[in-house]
Every structure is written in C-alpha cells, then in structure tokens.
Amino acid sequence: MDLPFADLAVLIRSLGGSAADLAGVGSVHQPRSVPVKGIIHHTPGSPWTFRQRAMAIGAGTPADDLERLDLFLAAAFDRREYIGGYMVGQRVVVKLEVDDRTTWHSGALSSQHYGRDWRAWARPLAPGAPAFRLHGRDPHVVYDWWDARYGADAHPARVFGWGRLPNRCIGVDLVPDATGGYGVLQLAMAAALTALLARVHGIQLDDRHVTTHSFAAPLERGSVVRGGRVVGMAWDPPPAHFDLDEHIERARAVDSTLT
Ligand SMILES: [Zn+2]
Numbered sequence: 001m002d003l004p005f006a007d008l009a010v011l012i013r014s015l016g017g018s019a020a021d022l023a024g025v026g027s028v029h030q031p032r033s034v035p036v037k038g039i040i041h042h043t044p045g046s047p048w049t050f051r052q053r054a055m056a057i058g059a060g061t062p063a064d065d066l067e068r069l070d071l072f073l074a075a076a077f078d079r080r081e082y083i084g085g086y087m088v089g090q091r092v093v094v095k096l097e098v099d100d101r102t103t104w105h106s107g108a109l110s111s112q113h114y115g116r117d118w119r120a121w122a123r124p125l126a127p128g129a130p131a132f133r134l135h136g137r138d139p140h141v142v143y144d145w146w147d148a149r150y151g152a153d154a155h156p157a158r159v160f161g162w163g164r165l166p167n168r169c170i171g172v173d174l175v176p177d178a179t180g181g182y183g184v185l186q187l188a189m190a191a192a193l194t195a196l197l198a199r200v201h202g203i204q205l206d207d208r209h210v211t212t213h214s215f216a217a218p219l220e221r222g223s224v225v226r227g228g229r230v231v232g233m234a235w236d237p238p239p240a241h242f243d244l245d246e247h248i249e250r251a252r253a254v255d256s257t258l259t
Pocket residue numbers: 041042043105106213236
C-alpha cells in the first residue's frame with residue numbers, strides 16, 4: 001500500500017505548503033516483506049542541513065526562497081544511503097520513496113547491546129566514529145527521559161509494534177530551519193503527513209506507533225558526551241523543538257477532519 005501523492009499534495013496545499021514527489025529517483029530500496037508498523041521521526045541534523053543550504057545559496061538560490069531551498073535539500077538527501085520515506089522541509093513535504101519499500105533509517109534492535117541490560121550501554125553522539133560503550137553510570141539516570149515515557153522495566157523491542165526491526169516503520173525526516181528548530185507550518189505539515197500515513201496503513205496515533213528515532217533506538221540516539229562522560233539526551237529530533245505528545249495531538253486533530 002502507498003499513500004497516494006495526490007492526496008498528500010491536496011492536504012499540504014490546504015495548509016499553505018506544497019508537496020513534491022521524488023519517489024521515482026534517488027536511492028533504490030527493497031519491497032517490504034511485512035506491512036508498515038509505525039512512523040519514526042528523525043532529523044538529518046543541523047550541520048548537514050546548514051552545509052547543504054549554504055551550498056544551495058552559493059549556487060544561486062535566493063536565501064529567502066524556502067521552497068527552492070527545501071527542494072535542493074531533498075534532492076541531496078535522496079541520494080544518501082540512510083533516509084526515511086519522507087522529508088518535511090520548511091515549506092515542502094517531499095515523498096522520497098513509495099511506502100511499500102523499506103528504506104534504512106533506524107537500524108535493528110537486535111545487536112548484542114540491546115539485551116536485558118541495554119541501559120548500561122550507549123553509542124553517544126560524539127566527534128569521530130561513534131562506538132557502543134558501557135557508560136559506567138546509573139542506567140536509569142542516563143535513560144531517565146526514555147523511562148519517563150515507556151517505563152523503567154521496559155525494552156524498546158517489546159514496547160513497539162515493530163519488535164526489533166524499526167525499519168518496518170516509515171521514516172519521516174524534519175529538516176531544521178536556520179535556528180535549528182521547526183516552524184509552525186512545518187510542524188502542521190508533519191502532523192498532516194502522520195495523519196494520512198496512519199489512515200492508509202492502519203497505524204494507531206499513539207506513542208507506541210508514532211515516535212522519534214531517539215525513543216525507538218535510545219542507545220544510538222539518546223546520549224551525548226559532556227566533560228568526558230556520557231550524558232543521557234534525546235536528540236533525533238531534539239525534544240525542545242519536536243514535542244512528541246503535541247505532534248500526536250496535532251495528528252489526531254487532522255485525522256478527525258479526514259473523511
Ligand atoms: Zn534518525
């Protein structure tokens with residue numbers, strides 16, 4: 001099954017944005033073996049985004065033409081190996097792949113580090129090649145932000161309907177604006193996309209089916225290094241800019257308007 005691009009375009013236009021379809025170009029992906037199980041939100045990160053925007057502006061795109069900047073970003077993003085199925089820019093929602101193909105956007109939870117004592121491990125965001133490590137701190141302090149939502153005894157592979165394979169979800173990347181955050185229109189477009197995808201694929205609008213990469217894969221997206229030690233922090237996408245509960249509420253509001 002696939003969310004028809006025309007339906008997406010109509011809904012996004014009604015909000016004041018636009019939609020673009022790049023599903024036929026870019027990286028090639030394999031057909032799904034099981035139906036879509038959920039939606040995982042990501043950020044491609046500010047460093048990459050700011051670099052690409054600077055390149056677009058250097059190549060002649062006006063700095064205030066947010067639509068063209070989004071399309072430049074999407075074309076560059078679509079060539080990467082690890083992408084979600086959709087990119088939500090400041091003005092444009094871009095379909096990067098049809099829903100019934102699996103893109104690689106959030107690795108498996110089957111690694112040895114996701115055992116019963118997964119909270120003892122971390123693969124923090126750090127300069128150079130990040131590596132899994134035993135962080136040596138109180139596991140429930142490092143992952144307090146995860147426990148607060150899903151429970152101190154819980155395991156991501158059991159919380160989420162996709163088991164150990166988050167790529168059974170559709171990935172949605174929100175590209176940060178110049179401030180590193182997301183605008184009102186962008187968040188509204190992301191909610192509309194979630195509502196439509198949920199309808200098409202029968203996904204429940206709750207935090208066990210609609211989540212962030214940090215919640216879905218806390219070891220890889222849930223810590224940073226500060227002063228030489230591992231500190232728990234969700235960053236994909238940053239919760240200061242993307243509030244999951246508010247996002248789900250907004251998606252439910254859109255859902256109530258769909259026929
Ligand atoms: Zn991610």
